[in-house]
Amino acid sequence: MVTYNFDTITSRKGTNCAKWDAAESLFGEKDIIPMWVADMDIPVAKPITDALRKRTEHEFYGYSLPVQFSTSIVNAVQNRMMRKYSWKIEPEWIVSTPGIVSALYTTVKAFTVPGDSVILQDPVYYPFWGAIEDNGCHVANNQLKLVEGYYEIDNDDLAAQFEPVVRVIPSTPRVRMMILCNPHNPVGRVWTREELIKMGKIAIGNKAIVVSDEIHGELLFKGYQHIPFASISKEFEQNSITCIAPSKTFNLAGLQSSILIIPNADLRSKFEETRKGFLPVANILGMVALEAAFNDGDEWLEQFLDYMQHNMEFLRDYFESRIPKIKVIKPEGTYLLWLDCRELGLTPKALAKFMNSKARVGLDHGFAFGPGGEGFERINIACSKPILVKALKRIELAVKDLD
Numbered sequence: 172m173v174t175y176n177f178d179t180i181t182s183r184k185g186t187n188c189a190k191w192d193a194a195e196s197l198f199g200e201k202d203i204i205p206m207w208v209a210d211m212d213i214p215v216a217k218p219i220t221d222a223l224r225k226r227t228e229h230e231f232y233g234y235s236l237p238v239q240f241s242t243s244i245v246n247a248v249q250n251r252m253m254r255k256y257s258w259k260i261e262p263e264w265i266v267s268t269p270g271i272v273s274a275l276y277t278t279v280k281a282f283t284v285p286g287d288s289v290i291l292q293d294p295v296y297y298p299f300w301g302a303i304e305d306n307g308c309h310v311a312n313n314q315l316k317l318v319e320g321y322y323e324i325d326n327d328d329l330a331a332q333f334e335p336v337v338r339v340i341p342s343t344p345r346v347r348m349m350i351l352c353n354p355h356n357p358v359g360r361v362w363t364r365e366e367l368i369k370m371g372k373i374a375i376g377n378k379a380i381v382v383s384d385e386i387h388g389e390l391l392f393k394g395y396q397h398i399p400f401a402s403i404s405k406e407f408e409q410n411s412i413t414c415i416a417p418s419k420t421f422n423l424a425g426l427q428s429s430i431l432i433i434p435n436a437d438l439r440s441k442f443e444e445t446r447k448g449f450l451p452v453a454n455i456l457g458m459v460a461l462e463a464a465f466n467d468g469d470e471w472l473e474q475f476l477d478y479m480q481h482n483m484e485f486l487r488d489y490f491e492s493r494i495p496k497i498k499v500i501k502p503e504g505t506y507l508l509w510l511d512c513r514e515l516g517l518t519p520k521a522l523a524k525f526m527n528s529k530a531r532v533g534l535d536h537g538f539a540f541g542p543g544g545e546g547f548e549r550i551n552i553a554c555s556k557p558i559l560v561k562a563l564k565r566i567e568l569a570v571k572d573l574d
């Protein structure tokens with residue numbers, strides 16, 4: 172057994188690392204602790220490094236085949252879905268992509284026409300907005316409800332999004348798609364089976380395709396279980412696209428390797444047709460890392476999740492006892508915690524400036540996630556505890572200074 176020590180701090184500066192090397196220009200401060208973009212300041216599992224090392228000993232990096240042609244990668248994906256969720260997927264459903272965001276852009280392009288609407292649930296991961304609007308579509312905002320500190324889906328509003336508005340061509344349904352985030356970034360909810368069934372019935376009943384981004388599906392706090400949307404029923408399976416990747420779970424975002432699971436053959440061929448010429452398959456090292464992570468990464472993952480549980484509990488206690496004006500939304504999954512800062516009484520812009528320049532902690536500002544994010548900040552806790560402690564102390568001092 173390998174025991175990992177996640178307390179060790181390794182500098183990532185000067186490695187063309189977005190999180191650290193862009194922090195000064197992004198936040199306008201030299202001495203800033205970056206806790207924004209969703210990657211980890213924690214080294215990867217040993218089996219991943221070993222597999223990459225072995226592959227680089229074979230000094231050829233020519234064109235690769237899509238993952239469907241590699242039995243061992245297909246097996247790794249199939250086995251993981253079965254092991255984690257008892258979900259049986261067929262080899263031909265597996266589609267290789269070089270990242271989920273580019274895949275989402277392609278998906279919207281494939282299944283909508285400009286002028287259509289796509290549902291999302293604000294506040295939500297900001298590239299979802301871009302994937303919709305940059306394809307000439309409109310966001311139909313099924314904003315989440317915050318009820319006593321707990322985010323819920325507003326099913327009445329979801330159903331209302333499908334009600335006819337003035338249509339140019341009456342027979343064309345305007346809302347063609349819903350992009351679901353499960354677990355939800357940034358509010359940290361892991362949607363339950365019941366919630367998914369209610370939501371899915373409304374969306375699919377209205378002939379929308381559900382694109383379920385499940386990139387955070389394995390990042391769960393104790394007591395929570397991720398349910399792939401498509402695994403709920405054959406009907407859900409046939410009307411959805413599931414996005415998975417080892418990139419969040421195993422810290423491999425720079426290797427750009429992700430998978431779409433598209434059980435419906437018509438949807439799959441439309442996606443493949445649309446991607447031609449601009450969405451390549453994942454790169455060769457990304458595929459090696461994916462296979463190693465899915466097959467042999469669990470020992471590391473278990474220890475990492477324990478560490479995140481500890482960081483999360485430490486942060487919640489810290490805010491509760493020392494910075495009570497900022498409320499932590501109880502997280503169920505992801506390593507991105509959602510901070511309700513509305514009691515500080517700052518405008519969204521002033522709050523951003525406060526975090527950047529007074530606290531000198533580089534957070535993702537809530538308004539970037541949509542109007543429902545105003546007054547909130549998102550903090551990434553996938554770092555060693557000493558970094559987290561330093562950041563919390565800075566926020567504490569800055570808040571004290573406000574009083």
Ligand SMILES: Cc1ncc(COP(=O)(O)O)c(C=O)c1O
Pocket residue numbers: 209269270271272273296352356384386387416418424429
């Ligand atoms: C919900 C969600 N989807 C997708 C991504 C990014 O995926 P990729 O790097 O594969 O484009 C992120 C990254 O934070 C995310 O939170």
